[in-house]
Amino acid sequence: MEKIRSFVAIPLGSDIISRIEKIHKELKNLPADVKWVRPNSIHLTLKFLGAIDEKAIDSIARAIQNGMKGYEPWSVAVKNVGTFPSLRNPRVVWIGIEDKTAQIAPLQNRIEKELSFLGFNEEKRKFSPHLTLGRVKSPRGKKDLINYLIDERERAFGEINIHRVVLFKSDLKPSGAVYTVLREFNLEG
DSSP, X not given: OOEEEEEEEEEOOHHHHHXXXXXXXXXXXXXXXXXXXXXXXXXXXXXXXXXXXXXXXXXXXXXXXXXXXXXXXXXXXXXXEEEEEOSSSEEEEEEEEEOTTXXXXXXXXXXXXXXXXXXXXOOSSOOOXXXXXXXXXXXXXXXXXXXXXXXXXXXXXXXXXXOEEEEEEEEEETTEEEEEEEEEXXXXX
């Protein structure tokens, strides 16, 4: 049976992707040693599943749907840029998600809980909704990156209308990961 590298995420709209493309070009011009994520591959990850059996897709789909019950579509702001674990020690460059309705973390938690019943380990770290722009590979150009991010830290990118959750397949290629939709689920309340 084929193993499928997979994850659960909320996809972005084309308007947000085009705004991310602008900052992506600016960041790529910096001398920082960062592996940048292609803008059309950026998504809001809810749960990384790792390698799954193809035959498990149906039960995973049911778990995701159970976790989504009772949620209706809503919007979140896409704003601010920063780094994990800290600005002085950047490892991951991100764009923030501001959810004034405070629904995204409970949704993620419910999906994670449902998936744990299938044997997936629950994440120990607190969920911090973000869009990953890139991963820092070395200290080269770190100061330029930090200065840029300080200047741009309050940048606004618009809103994501959260109305669906997707189970993605991830194929790792030399040119970067390629994502394929395995299942798509709409929030219906």
